[in-house]
Amino acid sequence: MSVYIAQSQPGYELLDSGEGMKLERFGSFTLVRPDPEALWPKRLSDSIWKEADATYVRSGASGSWVKTNSFPKAWTFSYDSLIFELRPTSFKHVGIFPEQIEHWQWLAQKITKATKERSEPVKVLNLFAYTGGATLSAARAGAHVTHVDSSSVALDWARTNADLSGLADKPVRWIEDDVIAFLKREVKRGNRYDAIIMDPPAFGHGTKGVIWKIERDFYQLMELSFAVLSDKPIAVILNGYTAGHSPTTLANNLIPLVGIYGGSVESGELGVAESKSSRILPSGVFARFSTE
Numbered sequence: 001m002s003v004y005i006a007q008s009q010p011g012y013e014l015l016d017s018g019e020g021m022k023l024e025r026f027g028s029f030t031l032v033r034p035d036p037e038a039l040w041p042k043r044l045s046d047s048i049w050k051e052a053d054a055t056y057v058r059s060g061a062s063g064s065w066v067k068t069n070s071f072p073k074a075w076t077f078s079y080d081s082l083i084f085e086l087r088p089t090s091f092k093h094v095g096i097f098p099e100q101i102e103h104w105q106w107l108a109q110k111i112t113k114a115t116k117e118r119s120e121p122v123k124v125l126n127l128f129a130y131t132g133g134a135t136l137s138a139a140r141a142g143a144h145v146t147h148v149d150s151s152s153v154a155l156d157w158a159r160t161n162a163d164l165s166g167l168a169d170k171p172v173r174w175i176e177d178d179v180i181a182f183l184k185r186e187v188k189r190g191n192r193y194d195a196i197i198m199d200p201p202a203f204g205h206g207t208k209g210v211i212w213k214i215e216r217d218f219y220q221l222m223e224l225s226f227a228v229l230s231d232k233p234i235a236v237i238l239n240g241y242t243a244g245h246s247p248t249t250l251a252n253n254l255i256p257l258v259g260i261y262g263g264s265v266e267s268g269e270l271g272v273a274e275s276k277s278s279r280i281l282p283s284g285v286f287a288r289f290s291t292e
Contacts, residue, residue, distance in 0.1 A: 001247055002268030004102040005280055011077045012098050014272045016049070017281050018042035026086055026094065027077030029053040033092050034063075037282045043274075056092045063092060076164060080104060082136050083164035085157065095131045095157060099270040099283035103237050104137035107195060110234045110290065111141040114194065121171070122234065127179050127198040127225070132158030134197050139170035146173040146193070148182050150210075178210045180217060183224035192230040199239035222253050233261060234291055239270075241284035250287035263291035 008014070013025040017038040024031050032055040042049070054067045065088045074087045080101050086094045111122045124143040126135045131154055135147040139162075149155050155176050162168050175182060179200075200221060225236070236257065238250045247267035254265045267287035271280040 002266055003280075004099075004268065004270055006099045006101050006270070006272045006283075008273065008275045009079060011079045014098075014274045014281060016042055016044040016277075017274055017279065021049075022281060023049055023052060026096075027075060029071065029075060031088075031094065032056065034058060035281065040279070043277060043279075054088055056088070062090055064090065079133075080137065082133070082140070082161070083166075084131065084133070084161050085164060087157075095161075096133060097283070099272050100133055100239075102270060103197065103239070103286070103288070104134055106288070107134065107197065107235055107237065108137050108141035110195070110292070111138055111143045114234050115142040122195065123193045123230070124195045124197070125193040125225075125228065127183075127196065127221075128200055129158065130154050130199070132161050135172060136162055136165050136167055138195075138197075139167050139172050140165075143195070144171040146175060148175045148177055148179055150176065150178050152176050180220060180224065181210070183221070183228060187224060187227045191228060193228055194230045194233050195235040195237075196225055196229065196233075197235075197237040197239075198225065199241070226257070229257075232291070233257075233289075236289040238287045239284060240286065245285065247285040247287060250285060254287050254289040257289045261291050263289060265289050 011027055015025055016023040018040050019042055020034055020038055022033055022035040022038055030052045032049060032052045034056060053071045054065050056063055056065055074085055076083055076085050084096050088094055114122045122143045124138045124145045126145060126147050129135055129147045129149045132147060135145050139145050147158060155174055159174060236254060238254060240250050251265050251267035258265060265287060269282055270284045270286055271282050273280055
């Protein structure tokens, strides 16, 4: 098993964690959010935590933000030399998952290498693509990207991030659609991709009232994703966080690709390093296939 840890950057820092919460700095603002993995004592004093610009407070299945008067509705910050607009949402998210930087950089390296070796551009498919971190990183590396998400809000947000990052002119198809429905059409159209990255949720709402349930729909997702891979793929990345599956569970779904294309499958955990501490906050599991 591999463990990849996102370190502090000028734009982002995990200041502290514990007692089911985390204290983070995004740009010039500090936020307190719940995190079920933080099952240990806090290091910093309560007075420091109370100085946060915004705190997410759960109420039943959802929650709300308690903010200072100076806290904005949205702000921008730089991460991995990309510019993102952040917003506090009702689901505690702000528009970026810092631990995903490992996948962005890993895939970008493979895209850069394949672009030098091939006459045709590398085609990347980003499913459940949210606000576009992986999309922007892949486009910046030279790929033609298809970005698919069922949320119009997330899609507009991703386009805003592309504009902010100076990547609005890159070859990206922005698709608002249910992932399964989209993949079925791509299979019929004969469209193929050299790399796929996906982060399927445990539960979600698609377009036209379609409900996504991972225990019901995951097998079809994998079957259709494999059906749209090109003859010479370079990578498949499968993320898991909310469903609670192990890295081995995810890896077992990618192992068949090795028998078809060669290469290997790697799996493990993603985490975020706490600043001025040796602690790591677990932030999900993954499996990824590569033909190298």
